[in-house]
Amino acid sequence: NGIIDILDMEAVQKDVLGIEAIENLTVTKTNGTVSVHDPSVVKDEKTGTYYIFGSHMAWAKSTDLCNWTTFTNNINTDYKTLFAKEAEWSARGTKAGSTYDVSGNLWAPDVIWNEEMGKWCMYMSVNGDNWYTSIVLLTADSLDGNWTYVGPVVYSGFTSAGEAALTDYSKAAGTFDDAAKTRYLQNRNGNRTYSMNAIDPCVLYDDDGNLWMVYGSWSAGIYQIKLDTKTGLRDYNYTEYGDYVKDKADPYLGYKIAGGYYNSGEGPYILKADKYYYLFLSLGNLETDGGYNMRLFRSENINGPYVDQDGNSAIYPAYTQSAGFTDIQTSTTTKYNSTRGIRVMSSIKMAGKSTTHIEAAQGHNSAFVDDDGKIFLIYHTRYTDTGEAFSVRVHQMYVNEDGWLVVSPYEYSGETLSTTGYTADEIAGTYDFSIQYRDKVYTSKGTGDKGIYTAVSITLGADGTISGAATGTWKTTTGSNVEMTIDGVVYKGVFVKQANELTTRDETLTFTLCGGNQMAWGAKTS
Numbered sequence: 001n002g003i004i005d006i007l008d009m010e011a012v013q014k015d016v017l018g019i020e021a022i023e024n025l026t027v028t029k030t031n032g033t034v035s036v037h038d039p040s041v042v043k044d045e046k047t048g049t050y051y052i053f054g055s056h057m058a059w060a061k062s063t064d065l066c067n068w069t070t071f072t073n074n075i076n077t078d079y080k081t082l083f084a085k086e087a088e089w090s091a092r093g094t095k096a097g098s099t100y101d102v103s104g105n106l107w108a109p110d111v112i113w114n115e116e117m118g119k120w121c122m123y124m125s126v127n128g129d130n131w132y133t134s135i136v137l138l139t140a141d142s143l144d145g146n147w148t149y150v151g152p153v154v155y156s157g158f159t160s161a162g163e164a165a166l167t168d169y170s171k172a173a174g175t176f177d178d179a180a181k182t183r184y185l186q187n188r189n190g191n192r193t194y195s196m197n198a199i200d201p202c203v204l205y206d207d208d209g210n211l212w213m214v215y216g217s218w219s220a221g222i223y224q225i226k227l228d229t230k231t232g233l234r235d236y237n238y239t240e241y242g243d244y245v246k247d248k249a250d251p252y253l254g255y256k257i258a259g260g261y262y263n264s265g266e267g268p269y270i271l272k273a274d275k276y277y278y279l280f281l282s283l284g285n286l287e288t289d290g291g292y293n294m295r296l297f298r299s300e301n302i303n304g305p306y307v308d309q310d311g312n313s314a315i316y317p318a319y320t321q322s323a324g325f326t327d328i329q330t331s332t333t334t335k336y337n338s339t340r341g342i343r344v345m346s347s348i349k350m351a352g353k354s355t356t357h358i359e360a361a362q363g364h365n366s367a368f369v370d371d372d373g374k375i376f377l378i379y380h381t382r383y384t385d386t387g388e389a390f391s392v393r394v395h396q397m398y399v400n401e402d403g404w405l406v407v408s409p410y411e412y413s414g415e416t417l418s419t420t421g422y423t424a425d426e427i428a429g430t431y432d433f434s435i436q437y438r439d440k441v442y443t444s445k446g447t448g449d450k451g452i453y454t455a456v457s458i459t460l461g462a463d464g465t466i467s468g469a470a471t472g473t474w475k476t477t478t479g480s481n482v483e484m485t486i487d488g489v490v491y492k493g494v495f496v497k498q499a500n501e502l503t504t505r506d507e508t509l510t511f512t513l514c515g516g517n518q519m520a521w522g523a524k525t526s
Helices: 009-017 074-082 084-091 164-173 178-189
Strands: 040-044 049-054 058-062 069-071 106-114 119-126 133-140 148-156 202-205 211-216 222-227 254-258 266-273 276-283 293-299 359-369 375-383 390-399 405-407 429-435 456-460 465-468 472-476 481-486 489-499 507-515 518-524
Touching: 040 106, 040 359, 040 375, 049 106, 074 084, 084 119, 084 133, 084 148, 106 202, 148 164, 148 211, 148 222, 202 266, 211 266, 254 276, 266 359, 276 359, 359 390, 390 489, 405 507, 465 481, 481 507, 489 518
Parallel strands: 293 359
Antiparallel strands: 040 049, 049 058, 058 069, 106 119, 119 133, 133 148, 202 211, 211 222, 222 254, 266 276, 276 293, 359 375, 375 390, 390 405, 429 456, 429 518, 456 465, 465 472, 472 481, 481 489, 489 507, 507 518
8 A cells, every 4th residue: 555664663662762751741652653655634623533644545543643553445445446537537648658557646635624515525636647637536424434536626638629627627717718728738748837737735724714725746836726615626616816827827727826837846735823824845856865855935815925034935937947856958957955935944963863864855744733732744754874765754833923833853742832931041051053954955976964964063051142153142032932143143933842853762952943034943962
C-alpha cells in the first residue's frame, strides 16, 4: 500500500528512549512516525482520533499526534474499479509505447467532514502524463472506510473538442469559444502561462460557510474553485470568476492564488487561524537532493491576495530562474531559492537535534487548529543519512503578535504554551540560534555544509541584551510572547518549553520567531 516502515519504532522506544513525563512538561511517549507521503490531516471529533491520508494509498491514525498506526481500506484493494473513469482519462496522456498504471498515480488526497452531506469527503488526485489529470470525490461514513465513488470535480489535459474535460468546461464556464480553445490546447506542450495540472487539492470552508478547493502544481500555478456544499462537487452555479484575466481568474480553473509560468510550487494548503487564511506552498523537487522547502503567505480573504511579510505576492508574473528547476535557455540547474514566501524551516544543526540525521527535504504539508486551540503543521521529510526514505513529522505552531505563524523548533511531543510566560532569570542564558534563510537548500553535491545551517551561539542577558554571534535586544510582552531585535531585524514570537529530539528528550527552553520576512529558532544550551 505504499507504506515503508523505516525503523522498528516500538523497539526503539523500549530499548533506547525510555521516555517518561518530564517535570513541568507533559511529554507523550514517542514511537516515531510513519511513512505517508504528502500527508493530509483530519480529526474525527467524535473519537478524538487524528488521521492522515497520503499519496500511493498510504494512511495512518493517531490519538496523540505522536504515535501512528497504519491501516488500509477498500481503496487499497478496489482502486482499479473506484478510479476506472479517471484512469481512462489519465491513460490518454501516456506516451507512445508506455502503459498506464493507476496504482502509482493516486496522489495527495484531502479529506473533510461535510456537515450538510453527513459524510466524510475525500478529494483524490488521479495523475497522468501530459497534464491528463483530475480530482475525484469519494465519500465515507467513517474515516476507517469504506469509500464510495461520487464523481470528478475538475480536469486538466485539454487537447481536442468533445473530450470529457471540455464537456465539463462547457458545463462550468459556458461556450468553449476560440479564445478558450487556444488557451486550453496549450496544455499539451507545457505552455508556462496556461498548462494547468489538476492535482494536490485542499478543501476548506470559509467564515461564511462556503466550501472551496485550492489545487494545482507548478505549470500554470495554483487555482481555487467553489464547491457545492450539498454535493461536495463543483458548484456549477457559481460564475463570479468572470471572464479570463491573465494571472487573476479563469471561468473554468477559478481564481488564481499562487505560482504560474512553470515556477516551482506545489502542495497548496490553506489554514484559517486567528483572523488570517495562511497559504503553504512547497518549492523544489521532493527527493532528498531536490531542494524541497515550505513557504508561507497569508490573506484576510480566502480568495487572496496572498502575500508574505514583505508584501510579495504568491503569484508569479513571469518565469523566474531562481525559482525554477532548469532554465530552458541555458540548462542551468538552480535550487529553488525564491525570495517569495517565508521559509518555514530549513536543514539545521542545532542543540537538541541529531548532527547526522538531519532533515534535508521538508514539504507537502497540511495543518489544522485543534479543538483546544493548538495549531499543528504536518509534513513529510527526508534526511541526509537515509537516502529517499521519508517520514511524517508534526510540529506545533503559534500566531505571533504580528499575526504570523511561527513553528516550534522540535517535533511535537505534547507540549503546551505557557500562559504566564517566563521570568528574565529563567530566560537568561546561552542559546543555539539559526535563521531559516531562503537562499540555500540541502544538496549532496559540492563541498562545505551543502546547504545545512549550523546554529550560532548567542547569549540572552537578564537585562534584555543579546550578545555573541548576533547582537541586539529582547523583551517579553504578554504571556509567552517575546520581541527580539537581532542584527537590526525585529522579530516576534514565543518562548516554549519542549522535549528535544535526542534520545534523552531533555526539557529545553526554545523560542521561535518571525521577522524581516524570515523565521528563526533558538534553543537554550546553558
